Amino acid sequence: MKLWSMPSSGNSYKVRLLLALLGRDCEIVDVEYLTEALEAAKAARRLPFGKAPVLELDDGRLLPESNAILCWLGEGTRFVPGDAFDRAAMLGWMFWEQNQHEGVIAVRAALQVYPHRRAQATPERMAELLDRGHVLLQVMEDRLAAHDWLVGDAPSLADICLYGYTHTAGSRGGFEMERFPGIGRWLDRIAALPGYRGIEA
Numbered sequence: 487m488k489l490w491s492m493p494s495s496g497n498s499y500k501v502r503l504l505l506a507l508l509g510r511d512c513e514i515v516d517v518e519y520l521t522e523a524l525e526a527a528k529a530a531r532r533l534p535f536g537k538a539p540v541l542e543l544d545d546g547r548l549l550p551e552s553n554a555i556l557c558w559l560g561e562g563t564r565f566v567p568g569d570a571f572d573r574a575a576m577l578g579w580m581f582w583e584q585n586q587h588e589g590v591i592a593v594r595a596a597l598q599v600y601p602h603r604r605a606q607a608t609p610e611r612m613a614e615l616l617d618r619g620h621v622l623l624q625v626m627e628d629r630l631a632a633h634d635w636l637v638g639d640a641p642s643l644a645d646i647c648l649y650g651y652t653h654t655a656g657s658r659g660g661f662e663m664e665r666f667p668g669i670g671r672w673l674d675r676i677a678a679l680p681g682y683r684g685i686e687a
């Protein structure tokens with residue numbers, strides 16, 4: 487297997503994290519923003535939707551979309567609940583991550599971190615993203631204040647998925663994480679899982 491992966495991106499990191507937690511071997515090909523490697527991967531049609539991550543299977547099939555890759559790699563592992571309702575609830579959090587959380591939490595960080603995005607970081611946009619992000623983080627806090635994990639009583643793909651951008655929401659995104667102590671404890675629990683690797687590893 488080969489993972490076309492952007493080192494700085496939470497979407498790519500969540501896949502690298504699951505691979506590490508599962509102890510699975512995978513060749514990692516770095517395709518960072520503003521590099522020839524990213525353009526070469528696009529030109530070679532390795533990124534079907536023009537974005538990383540993409541998992542390339544040994545038979546050559548390409549799987550784009552971070553959460554689809556999590557589902558593929560997670561199939562039959564301890565990170566997918568056996569109970570049908572819990573499995574659907576796990577997917578619910580993963581859809582929410584893509585259609586609500588990522589577009590605010592990841593985008594505010596991207597506007598601050600990537601030089602080619604800074605021109606879009608107007609004060610009005612940053613203030614709006616900050617307010618919207620705090621509302622979204624409160625949704626997670628409401629669950630995690632009273633539960634160890636997002637679904638059921640064990641870590642699932644939902645936790646790995648949402649860890650991707652939430653763990654840098656303060657340092658990169660400028661969100662006030664001290665307002666969310668339940669999220670803080672959950673981040674610590676994930677970082678303590680056997681096999682855990684940080685985004686810089």
Ligand SMILES: N[C@@H](CCC(=O)N[C@@H](CS)C(=O)NCC(=O)O)C(=O)O
Nearest residue numbers: 492495497536537538539551552553
């Ligand atoms: N929904 C996709 C989003 C992937 C995505 O936006 N990837 C960005 C990095 S976070 C990318 O590869 N951008 C390259 C480009 O736009 O040229 C996923 O979850 O995999």
